[in-house]
Amino acid sequence: MRDSCLATALSLLAFVVTASIGRADVLRGSSGAAYVSILAMDRIAIRYFEGCSGAEERSIPWSEVESVTFEPSCGSAIAEATLAAPDCPDGSLDVFVVDLGGQATPVVAESVAITADRTVHLDTFHPWEQAHGPVSTVRSIARRKICRNRIPESYELPSSFCHEGRQVAVAFDYRAPLSNKILTNGFSFILQPVGPIPDGFDVDAFGAEVRNAFQSGISLWMSSVKDMEARLSPDLRKFLDGRTSRSPNGYQLFIPPQVIRLACPQSATFVVELGFDDLELFPKFPLVLARAKIEGRTIALNMRAFKCFRSQLKFGPDKRLSFELDDGCINLVPIMAHELGHAFGLNHVDNETTHALMDSQFSRDALVPTERDTLALATILEESIVGAAPGVLKFVSSSGVRPPADWKDSPPN
Ligand SMILES: [Zn+2]
Numbered sequence: 001m002r003d004s005c006l007a008t009a010l011s012l013l014a015f016v017v018t019a020s021i022g023r024a025d026v027l028r029g030s031s032g033a034a035y036v037s038i039l040a041m042d043r044i045a046i047r048y049f050e051g052c053s054g055a056e057e058r059s060i061p062w063s064e065v066e067s068v069t070f071e072p073s074c075g076s077a078i079a080e081a082t083l084a085a086p087d088c089p090d091g092s093l094d095v096f097v098v099d100l101g102g103q104a105t106p107v108v109a110e111s112v113a114i115t116a117d118r119t120v121h122l123d124t125f126h127p128w129e130q131a132h133g134p135v136s137t138v139r140s141i142a143r144r145k146i147c148r149n150r151i152p153e154s155y156e157l158p159s160s161f162c163h164e165g166r167q168v169a170v171a172f173d174y175r176a177p178l179s180n181k182i183l184t185n186g187f188s189f190i191l192q193p194v195g196p197i198p199d200g201f202d203v204d205a206f207g208a209e210v211r212n213a214f215q216s217g218i219s220l221w222m223s224s225v226k227d228m229e230a231r232l233s234p235d236l237r238k239f240l241d242g243r244t245s246r247s248p249n250g251y252q253l254f255i256p257p258q259v260i261r262l263a264c265p266q267s268a269t270f271v272v273e274l275g276f277d278d279l280e281l282f283p284k285f286p287l288v289l290a291r292a293k294i295e296g297r298t299i300a301l302n303m304r305a306f307k308c309f310r311s312q313l314k315f316g317p318d319k320r321l322s323f324e325l326d327d328g329c330i331n332l333v334p335i336m337a338h339e340l341g342h343a344f345g346l347n348h349v350d351n352e353t354t355h356a357l358m359d360s361q362f363s364r365d366a367l368v369p370t371e372r373d374t375l376a377l378a379t380i381l382e383e384s385i386v387g388a389a390p391g392v393l394k395f396v397s398s399s400g401v402r403p404p405a406d407w408k409d410s411p412p413n
Contacts, residue, residue, distance in 0.1 A: 024074040043111040067142035088147035099139040103156045132266030133161035162264035169258035180385040187259045189270035195277025213311035213332035215259040222256035224374040271391040273300035288400025292342035296388035299339040321367040334367035345380045361402040
């Protein structure tokens, strides 16, 4: 047992064979075991209620926990032996060993999280993936040191799991740095088609256009807020400062929150609906390009009435974005920027004397955030807003945005 690496961990975990219904969670550390109800965890700490039906919320760092098991009932915990640290010639790694029950070997994860919706999220090594599934499938999660060369080359997941390759983005995480929780240090979205997808429509290629427009929309808003830094509150300045890197010669680089597109819905912060046939959201009149849940995380595009959207962040000689692009497609960048304004909580402006991005009808001289839009966003970012969950599509208070008044749809071929 001296050279115990993963093999020992596996055999020990095999003792903790329990069903996971009627749950009672057990935290084990060097000082013993305790029954708890886990609320959430990430790779750093675990939040829980004490006891099987406790009400006082507590938190414990993983550094004080050896394992968490998910027991069938309160009081049935099986004592688990402590593992000696492995002696690895090529060094050891801190990992999480996750027993999902029914699989031949547990999953070895670099990071593990449980969210309030009772979903477990795993960052795995081989393949380098993220996997998401119901906590009810998990038997145990143990913090272990294992030898680098002993990480299994593959793993199996229950069919209730969704998994996809991990993506790398700069300064990316899902923390919300301000009172408005819609704004996170990174955004992710899934596409959700509603209605039949037309023959030949390339969902992946369109997903790339949506991602680019989403990223451009975030970047336009954030850089316009940064441009008025001197007028902002200390909290907002601190947020912007935290996303700015400086070189010794005084060069500054501002990195707006990055946007990634996901296939698994479990960790997406936004849903972008492709309304191919959604007459509830997009009736024939009024003709709108897109809609968004105000204080929400759902944006819907009117794919039925407008046959072609594409993303182009290119300013013309008049320093404006184009609404129509050379190939006749409509530019998604101002649309996503406008809808993101709604998502953060902005309503339509519709001032009679000046144009704004947040008007209910686009104007060609306001396809990016104006000073008025930017001040409104800076204000609402400091309001205490939780917002609707992604995919909440009941647009109780939402507004569509219309094309510019002089826009003429290209005639069908
Ligand atoms: Zn609108």
